[in-house]
Amino acid sequence: MSYLEVITGPMFSGKSEELIRIIKRTQYAKLSYLVIKPLRDTRQDTVRARFLDHGKSKTLAEHPAHPVNSSQQFFKLLSEHQPIILIIDEAHFLGNWIIKAVNTLLKENDLRIYVAGLDQTAWGDTFGPMGDLMAMAHVVKKLTAVCFNCGQEATKTFKLFVGASIVDPGDAEKYEARCLKCWHQPL
Numbered sequence: 001m002s003y004l005e006v007i008t009g010p011m012f013s014g015k016s017e018e019l020i021r022i023i024k025r026t027q028y029a030k031l032s033y034l035v036i037k038p039l040r041d042t043r044q045d046t047v048r049a050r051f052l053d054h055g056k057s058k059t060l061a062e063h064p065a066h067p068v069n070s071s072q073q074f075f076k077l078l079s080e081h082q083p084i085i086l087i088i089d090e091a092h093f094l095g096n097w098i099i100k101a102v103n104t105l106l107k108e109n110d111l112r113i114y115v116a117g118l119d120q121t122a123w124g125d126t127f128g129p130m131g132d133l134m135a136m137a138h139v140v141k142k143l144t145a146v147c148f149n150c151g152q153e154a155t156k157t158f159k160l161f162v163g164a165s166i167v168d169p170g171d172a173e174k175y176e177a178r179c180l181k182c183w184h185q186p187l
């Protein structure tokens with residue numbers, strides 16, 4: 001049976017930690033798996049669970065991931081690896097091609113797919129393909145973070161610097177998790 005689980009929420013909500021937990025379970029079960037993430041210039045090709053230590057981002061755990069930026073690359077990797085479990089990190093940065101690709105996989109294969117990504121941009125808009133992926137999922141795990149300002153449940157990612165790009169290289173030092181009351185759009 002095919003299965004899609006989407007793990008989503010703001011920055012600092014533990015999405016990558018949850019993916020690492022799923023990867024470890026898959027390894028214990030000796031199942032074949034494939035880990036992918038969007039091809040980007042500025043970050044390492046790993047699933048990285050991080051934490052903030054005195055305002056600096058530190059790595060808690062990481063796992064290698066295959067960088068992908070097209071549907072062709074995606075299906076080529078799948079046919080090479082023949083995974084039972086597919087794990088996709090930072091799916092918000094993938095193009096909308098991923099929506100159709102995941103739909104095709106679910107329909108034509110018995111694949112368990114775990115997708116992690118930000119549900120909202122720093123402007124509060126639905127981030128890339130995440131809304132559709134959440135709608136298609138069998139299970140959505142919506143994680144919250146702790147508001148950096150007041151300590152309440154945080155659903156928003158707050159951008160600490162000025163810049164128009166949605167896809168700014170996301171150094172953790174440049175963002176905060178915020179509750180809706182403490183959050184506002186970037187200036």
Ligand SMILES: [Zn+2]
Pocket residue numbers: 147148149150151152178179180181182183
């Ligand atoms: Zn707050």
